Amino acid sequence: MVLGSRVGRFPLRVQSILQQSLRLRSRCHQQQISPRGLAVARGRLEAAMDRLLQTDYRRAENRRLANHLRREQDVLFSFLHCPGLDATNWRAEQAIRPMVVTRKVLGGNRTPAGARTQSILVSILQTCRQQRRRSTQVLQQLLCSPQSKILDLTAPTR
Secondary structure, eight states: OOTTSHHHHHHHHHHHHHHHHHHHHHHHHTTOSOHHHHHHHHHHHHHHHHHHHTSOOOSHHHHHHHHHHHHHGGGTTHHHHSTTOOSSSHHHHHHHHHHHHHHHHHTOOOSHHHHHHHHHHHHHHHHHHHTTOOHHHHHHHHHHOSSOOOOOOSOOOO
């Protein structure tokens, strides 16, 4: 992709808006901006992204990126709404990586039901590990419950 080409302008604009949002987050963490200032700046970034995504792009590459961003538009700037929320899912991907490698190496869970079961189990175990909870107690609650049970795995307040 040639940077000055028409194909390249849209991704560069997206990149610019996302980089501005990361700089805004940094300013917020360094307490260089008030909550009201954050809300105003966040609104401007969201409006800029909205305008950018209203265009119908002719090139397949731009259309694919725009469609993806439209699907994720509600959560693109969620890290600016919730203090402490990461801007990417990098930590989550790294957390499940060992189980993905294990599944691929051992060839397990080749059925959709098996894959779903493993994904749920890994999610529960990883959440317990991150919150320093005893996974055996959480799993016991689930397995010994006579009815379906919804677990509250939100981080405990300290």
